Amino acid sequence: MNYNLKNTIRNISHKNRLLSSIYKHANRYKVKILSKVNDEKFAKMKYRENTGKELNLDYPRTFNEKLWWLKIHNRDPLLTTCSDKVMVRDYVKGKGLEHILVPIFGVYKTPEEIDFNELPERAFIKTNHGSGKNIIWDKKKNFNHKAFNKEFRNALQENYYYQSREWNYKNIPPRLIVEKMLVDNPGVSLIDYRFLCFEGEVKLIFVDVETAAEDGSHSPYAKRNVYDREFNQLEIKVAREPFDKNKVSKPMNFDLMLKYAEILSEPFVFSRVDLYNIDGEIYFGEITFYPGGCTQLFEPEEYEIELGLWINLQSDKIIYDEKK
Secondary structure (H helix, E strand, C coil): CCHHHHHHHHHHHCCCHHHHHHHHHHHHHHHHHHCCCCHHHHHHHHHHHHHCCCCCCCCCCCHHHHHHHHHHHCCCHHHHHHHCCCCHHHHHHHCCCHHHCCCEEEEECCHHHCCHHHCCCEEEEEECCCCCCEEEEECCCCCCHHHHHHHHHHHHHCCCHHHHCCHHHCCCCCCEEEECCCCCCCCCCCCEEEEEEECCEEEEEEEEECCECCCCCECCCCEEEEECCCCCEECCEECCCCCCHHHCCCCCCHHHHHHHHHHHHCCCCEEEEEEEEECCEEEEEEEECCHHHHCCCEECCHHHHHHHHCCCCCCCCCCCCCCC
């Protein structure tokens, strides 16, 4: 599909519930059809469709190209451990950072197992084996249990690997996690601090706001500013529109956030460590290895080449599949 046409259809679907449903069904069908295509061919098709550009896997230079190369070649089992939102908790504990884990109320194999009578007034529910499948439980609001059960039962049957060929998701046992609801100051959306780490060193930070819709689902209207490791804002746009810089200041305990991100990212050639900071209290979000499916556009484009220079494809942190 033409890149501009797909972008137009996707943007329209965000504003219309019926079109959104049709778009999702069409995407599921497309994913199923393409599931037989090998990873390299899929990578080139996906990249062209989402960016309008050709993907160079023979001589990768840019940030996205090198991440696609890692998607296809890096088979470190620790990637799966840290992509699983249940298993990663043990990894964080093993790194001595148990105190930054968000408290959980339970882990479930099916939505029907959740006893909502045992939950607090508000909680956050998410899947452990994919990206962006979340919802807020709020006792004071009308919660459609039937729709929830259907939606999340279907979500548990999906294998996120086939969406973007992120091998690290392929063998995760699907679960639902119910965790404490993190709330920042009233009227202020929760701020995501996303630390881009290269061989265990933070070199860039994405600060994202308005990432969740009112019901807790993923919002297509999230905004992002980009900062260096000293928290100086950079004139870079990556995938999302920037927001007013006056809305966010350097958080309390920022140096501690840097330290935690580097501890958690140490084993990996590249990773993005997501943290929250509420009045100086730091919480772990997740570890991501292929942000945005490796199709996020940079403006100006030369920054994507600069980030590509920070990824070492000769690193001894890369583990290859011996069967190949």
